[in-house]
Amino acid sequence: MKGIFDVFKKGLKKTKTALFRSFESVFSNVEKWDEDTYRQLEAALISADLGVSVTQKIIADIKESYNLGEIKTSEDIINIATTRITSILEDDNRPLNINTNGPTVLLMVGVNGAGKTTTTGKLAYKLKQDGKSVLLAACDTFRAAAIEQLKHWGKRIDVPVIAGQHGSDAAAIAYDACASAKAKNVDYLIIDTAGRQHTRQDLMEELPKILRVIRKNFPEAPHETVLVVDGSTGTNALFQAREFGKACEVTSLAVTKLDGSGKGGVVVAIKDEHTFPIHFVGLGESPEDLQPFDPILYAEAIFAKESPIAG
Template identity: 45%
Template sequence: MSETEPKKRGFFSKLFGRDEEPAKPAPAPEAATEQAAESLEDLKPEAEEVVAPSVAEAEVPAVEVHAAEPVVSPAPVESIALPAEPEPKPEVAVAPQPEPVAAPEPAPTPAPQPKRSWWRRLTDGLSRTSSALTTGITDLFTKRKLDAGTLEDLEDILIQADLGLATSARIAKAVGDGRYDKQIEPAEVKTILAREVETILVPVAQPLVIDATKKPFVLLMVGVNGSGKTTTIGKLAAKFRAEGKSVMLAAGDTFRAAAIEQLRVWGERTGAKVVFGQQGADAAGLAFEALEKAKADGTDVLLVDTAGRLQNKQGLMDELAKVVRVIRKQDPSAPHAALLVLDATVGQNAISQVEAFRETAGVTGLVMTKLDGTARGGILVALAAQFGLPVHFIGVGESVEDLEPFSARDFARAVAGLGEAA
């Protein structure tokens, strides 16, 4: 080979892409030379046209085969532009198709609750009063002989239930008659209590009678604030309508807009006509106008509401007296009944209310409400003993059915914690 001819590239130079002649390595052992020669022999079929390199050239790959591949220095991190990774798609959970479920059988319609009798409503309403009395009596007379001290304690229990001084003394005397220094069972004391209370109440347990010859029958409703007067008017209207009577309501409580609206609602419920004016209007003038309309319509019953007023406010009581005078200008016999609505929870304060309203409005009968909210139901007995005014209705709840004509025996037995009379 002449010096001017280009030196042919060796096989391994072509293989590794080297253009320059590799530096001659230091002489290798014979075993390495033989191994390189064998490697060249194995590669000859794949590169027949390539001239076999000299032994010196073959020594190079023996070292490179066992050495690590040349490492290319990486570019600076900031100079490498990485391809943007695709944003991951949100995972979508697909609920498995539910297995078809058979429709549940419809729940059986609950049987209608039986309507509570009046006795049940009465005993439930008077439970607080009767519990206070019967518990005290049981504690007092269990395994104890009757003596003066026992009777004094019994009288205190009756007074705390607002039965009044006279009534309490009367009952204590009845219990003590013929039983001194003897043991008496609590059940016997309760029986005596019921008997004495019934005796006091029988004369006042009188139903309200609507005189059909007076058209309209004017019923004036009076009472203090919060006694339940307007609600009682609505309940009475419902009862009269159920009896087939035509009813008109006069919204004479012109001080409270709520009272006017409340009476209008009762009118819609019961089918009764309602006469009303603006808040603050003259109550006497409205009562006069209502009576005129009731006469013209041939109405059976005219219920006249009045503003609640405290019995010790003389100015308000004078206004009530004016309502009565104006009504009598059209009908001298009216109002044909004046009912005082009493809240049982006021206790002894009911006595002063009866005194004041009887003098101003000529109260002819009583309606006792809210007996279910107090342990002072005995006040009704005290009022009966002191005034003797008819008790037409008592109320033990909110519904129309919870206002019923007064029964002396039922009330007395309920208060004493006894069962219904046979």
């Protein structure tokens, strides 16, 4: 377990450092505890992309504790924030929905560059490590490079990829992939799709077509529609979660690029606003850089007391 915690801590170091420093600085410079103190704490939480709603909850908790005379050190503030963040992150969690009667079909959606293809590759690697058979479908036929990228992942981790020509019908690829998943009797079929903006009507209309094809083959599928968001874009990721939640039935979230990002707080903001669980966190570009989401480790990693220079 130490290994995983280290990866989390390393990835979230910038968020943690910024927040920890801000809290310490507010606390050590406060002459009189007043509304201005709360404003400073609020600014620190907002700048860590925790969002307005989460920030207000934490501030309310701090006020309550302060009025009860419970705040003696900056550590007390950190503990209050960690408790609230943990409770938000722990809410409504459930494991990945697994199909025990055939392939578990995972549909990956999100905007361009969010990390769908990379997450697809990393997830396939992880499942393969767990002894599962996996098939990938390159349904991003919109960009030529995307097909090659997924094929490259397939070669790298030795997982078969169903792909077609650049510009071909994505639903037709999905159809071939479903047929192959049946024939091969695989445990998982992961479908990578084109990065779409909700403003691109043609691409948005492609999703229901892919869904129809999948459901014709596997009526209960997709077992998860995984929205992939780039965690380093901060509150933009929160906006994407909102838009995609409206446009399709998102059931699961993967947050990428939390390595080297000072924006890890957005995960808390997203979780506070949506009922779908966060299943995966991306902490790099290598096959092993996908971690299951662990609320307690995550909350601890955001605020862990540690010299920002060490590690």
